[in-house]
Amino acid sequence: MTERTMPLSDVRVVELGQLLAGPFCGQLLGDFGAEVIKLEDPRKGDPMRQWGREKPYGKSLWWPVVARNKKSVTCDLRTPEGQNLVRELIKHSDVLLENFRPGTLERWNLAPEQLWEINPRLVVTRVTGYGQSGPYAQRAGFGSIGEAMGGIRYVTGSADESPSRAGISLGDSLAAIHATLGTLVALHERERSGRGQVVDAAIYESVLAMMESLLPEWQIAGYQRERTGPVLPNVAPSNVYPTKGGESVLIAANQDTVFGRLASVMSRPELTTDERFATHSARGEYMAELDALIADWTADQDPDELLEALHQGGVPAGRIYRAKDMFADPHFAARDAIVKLADQDLGEIAMQNVFPKLSATPGRVRSTGPALGASNDDIYRGLLGLGDDDLSRLRAAGAI
Incomplete structure (x- = not known):
């Protein structure tokens, strides 16, 4: 051109x-x-x-x-x-x-x-x-x-x-x-x-x-957003989780259907009927318990194998990239x-x-x-x- x-x-x-x-x-x-x-x-x-x-x-x-x-x-x-x-x-x-x-x-x-x-x-x-x-x-x-x-x-x-x-x-x-x-x-x-x-x-x-709904949250509901580190309040699971060797992966499976896929990859289908995790609102309320459960599952896994299983299962997941990762990534290249x-x-x-x-x-x-x-x-x-x-x-x- x-x-x-x-x-x-x-x-x-x-x-x-x-x-x-x-x-x-x-x-x-x-x-x-x-x-x-x-x-x-x-x-x-x-x-x-x-x-x-x-x-x-x-x-x-x-x-x-x-x-x-x-x-x-x-x-x-x-x-x-x-x-x-x-x-x-x-x-x-x-x-x-x-x-x-x-x-x-x-x-x-x-x-x-x-x-x-x-x-x-x-x-x-x-x-x-x-x-x-x-x-x-x-x-x-x-x-x-x-x-x-x-x-x-x-x-x-x-x-x-x-x-x-x-x-x-x-x-x-x-x-x-x-x-x-x-x-x-x-x-x-x-x-x-x-x-x-x-x-x-x-x-x-x-x-x-x-800033999304920050203003009406305060005006109508009196809710003040606060700092929450790597997560959003009441949105779970969507966090950074440990893997074998110290590398972390980010998994975002907060939507109901996507959480079902994550439960399947984890070989834990019963999580989708657990009243603590069955709905978006419930998962938000029990975020700490759910994150701990997922972290226990990821901690002993090889990050490459974990990510491949998540991708194959239709679960959004990925590494946290640095510049050197971008240069090496085939998707960036393609x-x-x-x-x-x-x-x-x-x-x-x-x-x-x-x-x-x-x-x-x-x-x-x-x-x-x-x-x-x-x-x-x-x-x-x-x-x-x-x-x-x-x-x-x-x-x-x-x-x-």
């Missing part, structure tokens, strides 16, 4: 954000063919160029992923010249993506209303901690704060420990996914109205959106879940492929994160038509 036939190949995005919440949205749009022009500080670029635990050759392993499929141009947005470059770019663009604190674009005379005077079809996607309005809008908002405010931190971890976190930037990623959804909806609606609009994606709201690309600094680098998979017009990772300013000529000369004198003037002003 050529870039022209990718589903978003007719969409041009100007990305002004940095770190993760905004740029991950740009990554997702670029994965499906959008031309994403990332504007970076001329002196040091996006901090993601330096972030990450491991830095072989002094290079971030995060940057090639979050900046994949993008073009990098240098532009100091704090200068009048840099702000004017943004205005020129949006004449030719469909989306402006940013994740600055509310009011920043307005201080730079780049408010949506001003940009719509130049390009009324422009979609302005804004990702922040608390949204563009409300009493907290001006607060500094990182993903971790949004996770806490949105409710997911309180219910994550063990009951006898402080609220925990996932080992990834969950709040930022959820906000980026919602920002991507909003951007695509706004682009679709633009085809009917001919007008762009603001997509206001807040981290705390993106987390809140994932679905090309991991893609390997050449990188200018790191040689061959592996990363997650584009998801979801589309049958006719799938996304594709076309390039890893670019060098700082790698597309200055392509964009400033090719797209905007600037000449040598213009570029020299911009460099002298520190704008690029």
Whole structure:
């Protein structure tokens, strides 16, 4: 598939954000063919160029992923010249993506209303901690704060420990996914109205959106969800169980019919008529007893043989994967879940492929994160038509 036939190949995005919440949205749009022009500080670029635990050759392993499929141009947005470059770019663009604190674009005379005077079809996607309005809008908002405010931190971890976190930037990623959804909806609606609009994606709201029935549980039933470790209250069996050699497997057989299959695999059909385990509600009430019974059964079994028996019996079960398990797994390989690309600094680098998979017009990772300013000529000369004198003037002003 050529870039022209990718589903978003007719969409041009100007990305002004940095770190993760905004740029991950740009990554997702670029994965499906959008031309994403990332504007970076001329002196040091996006901090993601330096972030990450491991830095072989002094290079971030995060940057090639979050900046994949993008073009990098240098532009100091704090200068009048840099702000004017943004205005020129949006004449030719469909989306402006940013994740600055509310009011920043307005201080730079780049408010949506001003940009719509130049390009009324422009979609302005804004990702922040608390949204563009409300009493907290001006607060500094990182993903971790949004996770806490949105409710997911309180219910994550063990009951006898402080609220925990996932080992990834969950709040930022959820906000980026919602920002991507909003951007695509706004682009679709633009085809009917001919007008762009603001997509206001807040981290705390993106987390809140994932919180299932947490709100009506409190409002109507007075029930407060608490931390429950590896299980969900009243959902059993669905837990991590020990096997021979110390490896754990996850078994999820809480539905009535699936529990029947598990009982069959265990050669314990009588469990399905035991009043403690016969119904979903009963299994939830007697979760501890049921988990102990299953753990006794799994503890002396080889994990490979156990999992094969569960799979054959139609019981959802699996290992808890680490990166090395993903590289070795035949299902990952068969679905090309991991893609390997050449990188200018790191040689061959592996990363997650584009998801979801589309049958006719799938996304594709076309390039890893670019060098700082790698597309200055392509964009400033090719797209905007600037000449040598213009570029020299911009460099002298520190704008690029």
